Amino acid sequence: MNLKELKELIEMLRNTDISELEIERSGFKVRIRKGGDVTFPPSMPRMEYPPAAIIAPAVPAAPATAAENAVEPSRTNQIRVTSPIVGTFYRSSSPDKPSYVEVSDVVIKGQVLCIIEAMKLMNEIESESSGKIVQVLMENGQPVEYGQPLFVIEPA
Amino acid sequence: MFKKILIANRGEIALRVIHACKEMGIKTVAVHSTADANSLHVRFADQSVCIGPPKSADSYLNVPSIISAAEITDTEAIHPGYGFLAENASFAEICNSTGMRFIGPSPESIKLMGDKAKARETAQKAGVPVLPGSNGVVTEESSAIEIARELGFPVIVKAAAGGGGKGMRVVMEEAGFANAFVMAQAEALAAFGNADVYIEKYILQPRHIEIQLIADEKGNTVYLGERECSIQRRHQKLVEEAPSVIVDGGLRRQMGEMAVAIARSVRYRNAGTVEFLMDENGKFYFMEMNTRIQVEHPVTEMVTGIDLVKEQIRVAAGLPLSMTQDQIRVKGHSIECRINAEDPEKFTPSPGTITAFNPPGGLGVRVETAAYTQYVIPPYYDSMIAKLIVHADTRDEAIMRMQRSLDEFIIEGVKTTIPMHKKILSDPDFQKGDISTKFMERYGNPVK
Numbered sequence: 001m002n003l004k005e006l007k008e009l010i011e012m013l014r015n016t017d018i019s020e021l022e023i024e025r026s027g028f029k030v031r032i033r034k035g036g037d038v039t040f041p042p043s044m045p046r047m048e049y050p051p052a053a054i055i056a057p058a059v060p061a062a063p064a065t066a067a068e069n070a071v072e073p074s075r076t077n078q079i080r081v082t083s084p085i086v087g088t089f090y091r092s093s094s095p096d097k098p099s100y101v102e103v104s105d106v107v108i109k110g111q112v113l114c115i116i117e118a119m120k121l122m123n124e125i126e127s128e129s130s131g132k133i134v135q136v137l138m139e140n141g142q143p144v145e146y147g148q149p150l151f152v153i154e155p156a
Numbered sequence: 157m158f159k160k161i162l163i164a165n166r167g168e169i170a171l172r173v174i175h176a177c178k179e180m181g182i183k184t185v186a187v188h189s190t191a192d193a194n195s196l197h198v199r200f201a202d203q204s205v206c207i208g209p210p211k212s213a214d215s216y217l218n219v220p221s222i223i224s225a226a227e228i229t230d231t232e233a234i235h236p237g238y239g240f241l242a243e244n245a246s247f248a249e250i251c252n253s254t255g256m257r258f259i260g261p262s263p264e265s266i267k268l269m270g271d272k273a274k275a276r277e278t279a280q281k282a283g284v285p286v287l288p289g290s291n292g293v294v295t296e297e298s299s300a301i302e303i304a305r306e307l308g309f310p311v312i313v314k315a316a317a318g319g320g321g322k323g324m325r326v327v328m329e330e331a332g333f334a335n336a337f338v339m340a341q342a343e344a345l346a347a348f349g350n351a352d353v354y355i356e357k358y359i360l361q362p363r364h365i366e367i368q369l370i371a372d373e374k375g376n377t378v379y380l381g382e383r384e385c386s387i388q389r390r391h392q393k394l395v396e397e398a399p400s401v402i403v404d405g406g407l408r409r410q411m412g413e414m415a416v417a418i419a420r421s422v423r424y425r426n427a428g429t430v431e432f433l434m435d436e437n438g439k440f441y442f443m444e445m446n447t448r449i450q451v452e453h454p455v456t457e458m459v460t461g462i463d464l465v466k467e468q469i470r471v472a473a474g475l476p477l478s479m480t481q482d483q484i485r486v487k488g489h490s491i492e493c494r495i496n497a498e499d500p501e502k503f504t505p506s507p508g509t510i511t512a513f514n515p516p517g518g519l520g521v522r523v524e525t526a527a528y529t530q531y532v533i534p535p536y537y538d539s540m541i542a543k544l545i546v547h548a549d550t551r552d553e554a555i556m557r558m559q560r561s562l563d564e565f566i567i568e569g570v571k572t573t574i575p576m577h578k579k580i581l582s583d584p585d586f587q588k589g590d591i592s593t594k595f596m597e598r599y600g601n602p603v604k
Contacts, residue, residue: 086205087224118227
């Protein structure tokens with residue numbers, strides 16, 4: 001990672017509520033922590049959260065994608081659709097078909113939003129609410145874990 | 157050699173496997189429930205995949221979730237640790253059939269040894285003494301008493317469908333037999349819906365001695381000495397040690413060769429442990445075989461100098477064993493204390509936040525733990541905080557080292573069993589090596 005990439009990373013972090021980010025690549029490791037004072041009062045135990053929980057795991061994605069995906073919904077009534085299983089995310093039923101949903105589509109409860117493939121089985125993921133797709137958080141073919149945020153829906 | 161291994165477990169054993177992998181240059185994948193997102197095994201693995209909500213059934217026992225996690229991370233092999241899916245034959249089968257090597261024995265071995273009756277049969281066929289008993293279920297009281305007389309009192313009447321200490325009646329002498337037999341059948345019916353009982357010889361002061369073995373793909377099978385695990389409460393081991401004070405070189409060879417004979421007879425591969433019960437006269441009987449790496453494996457590692465988890469990985473990758481039988485030596489003495497987040501008197505679980513955590517150190521002290529300051533012990537899994545293992549030249553020195561280490565092990569915020577371990581280690585009978593599986597009864601924990 002060069003100085004330019006490092007600066008970009010720091011700048012990107014500024015606009016998120018990630019407080020600590022650790023990246024390790026072959027032979028290179030950096031930890032960036034936000035916030036003022038470096039010293040902690042001795043009486044307060046330090047809370048260390050393992051970075052692996054912050055960065056989207058199992059995905060050799062560029063840091064940019066990881067930071068974007070960690071954005072919280074900006075309005076409190078928005079709903080995040082999360083993955084109920086572990087597998088691979090697909091936006092359509094097959095490569096030549098169109099995506100099930102796009103940003104700004106209106107969906108109804110029970111409508112199929114995407115496919116998650118697990119152990120060669122295609123699982124249709126249905127929406128639990130009716131509303132408008134505000135964000136699509138994963139890319140076609142990306143691996144997903146249990147609880148991985150997939151979409152942001154603004155309920156009707 | 158594998159490039160990437162997924163550990164299908166959590167806590168200290170997951171970390172243990174990660175240690176071995178890192179030292180072998182193998183990448184690691186940790187799987188975790190949402191409750192374990194801040195666990196050390198997740199932190200120290202190269203990759204992690206969340207596989208489900210807190211309950212074990214939905215996460216660490218969730219086979220599709222774990223296999224999916226292995227698929228999306230290009231995992232080559234899966235280490236199951238102990239507990240959870242470690243002795244689940246169909247999980248081993250699924251791993252192997254989806255192209256992921258299961259680091260352990262074959263599904264057939266797991267199935268065979270998981271069936272207690274078949275395991276007994278296997279041992280008998282291999283020429284190993286088994287606890288004498290009725291060959292199968294006894295329904296008539298008249299035949300039952302005959303069998304009991306032949307075995308010689310005391311005997312125990314046990315529910316065939318039972319386990320966990322339920323549906324068992326010990327009969328000390330013939331006069332009490334008829335009544336006990338009928339009661340045991342009634343209890344078995346009530347507890348398990350099945351009145352089938354069988355009879356076994358009962359050993360008054362048994363010692364639990366187990367033999368660690370490992371075999372490679374070519375069938376080279378070695379034993380790595382014994383462990384004594386007699387300090388138990390309700391069938392849960394508390395303290396283990398290697399070697400056992402009542403096992404000398406000759407007995408070690410005898411029991412070791414018998415364990416190997418059993419393993420060879422079923423073409424057993426990878427690590428396993430054969431458990432024996434020993435009576436007051438030094439006679440031993442096959443109890444069961446565990447087809448996994450065990451919690452107490454570190455004491456064997458300390459006295460033999462062999463890294464068992466690395467050997468498991470090597471064997472699974474098709475490499476030969478690192479040593480031959482004559483190269484294995486037992487040196488010095490090792491003791492392990494299992495430190496749990498439990499009330500030291502009542503043994504009720506005590507989950508919560510660890511506010512201070514200072515493990516002991518120094519020569520001959522080894523701590524296996526996934527705990528740390530501010531760690532929140534989740535209520536969904538076992539209550540183990542750490543395994544404290546010591547090694548020294550003699551048993552007396554190992555005891556002193558363990559006592560010193562227990563004194564220095566500071567864990568605050570939750571109750572721990574450290575006070576109980578201190579009592580055990582300073583008990584005169586324990587120090588003399590005069591122990592049996594009845595030992596813990598003196599601390600108000602009767603074993604039925």
